[in-house]
Amino acid sequence: MRLLIGLLLAFAVAASVGLGTTLYALQESTPFGSFTVGAWTAWPRTGTADIDPYARALIARSGELPMGAGDGVAFVATKDDNGAALDGRCDVIVSGVTPQARFWTLTLYDPEGKLVGNALNRHGFSSQEIVRKSDGAIEITVAPRARTGNWLPSGGVDRYTLVMRFYDSPIGVASRTGRETPMPSVKVQSCT
Known part of the structure; x- marks a missing residue:
């Protein structure tokens, strides 16, 4: 007994x-198999047969469809370059050069993975609609109030996540170019 x-x-x-x-x-x-460049983190294996079991369970639980390895890669930033959480009440500047890609998008999500609501219904930018600097670099301001140039409204939320997706890009596991990828910086300019 x-x-x-x-x-x-x-x-x-x-x-x-x-x-x-x-x-x-x-x-x-x-999930395992991530690599980080500045404030950005990517999990390029989530769209492949080499996906780890925890990432597979996360995808099954959320219902999200990951990008396939042949399609591109998604980078996620929840903090700025100095490690501070992204706050929707602050002005955050995303600036610099982007990796080589046929097309890219930058989208703003809340911590639950939903688009951040705002009066303009603007939730992101794409490489085709962005206004670039003369040297080809980008500069996007994520802020609660309107700004000149490329402005993405944060809606004043407490926390948010930036997701930058690169389509038809050589970045990934097979090319081993992940850590050398030139990613834009994410810096807090001011808080109200």
């Missing part, structure tokens, strides 16, 4: 620890 109780207790502890750590990994959005 003691053996049976000991086995049941060991099974309960193992199940609790295993399920608890899996739930933690799914809630913290920590």
Whole structure:
């Protein structure tokens, strides 16, 4: 009888620890195989057969469709270059050069993955509609109030996420060019 109780207790502890750590990994959005360039992080294997089981579970839970390896790669920024969380009440400047790609988009999401609402219904920019500097660099201001130039309204939300997707681009796992990728900087200019 003691053996049976000991086995049941060991099974309960193992199940609790295993399920608890899996739930933690799914809630913290920590798939393996990421690489970081400045404030931007990408998981290029999520659209391939080499996807790790935690990323597969995250995708199944969210219902999102990841970009395939042949389509491109998505970079996510939840913090600026100095590690501060992106705050919708601050003016944040996304500036610099972008990696080589046929087409790219920059989109603003809330922490739950929904588009940030604003009066203009402007949720992002694409490479075809952006106004570039004379040297080809971009400069986009994410701010709660209107700004001149490329302005993306943050709606004054507490936290947000920037997602930059590059389509038909050589960036990825197979090319090994991830860490050398020139990504725009993300800097807080001022807070109100």
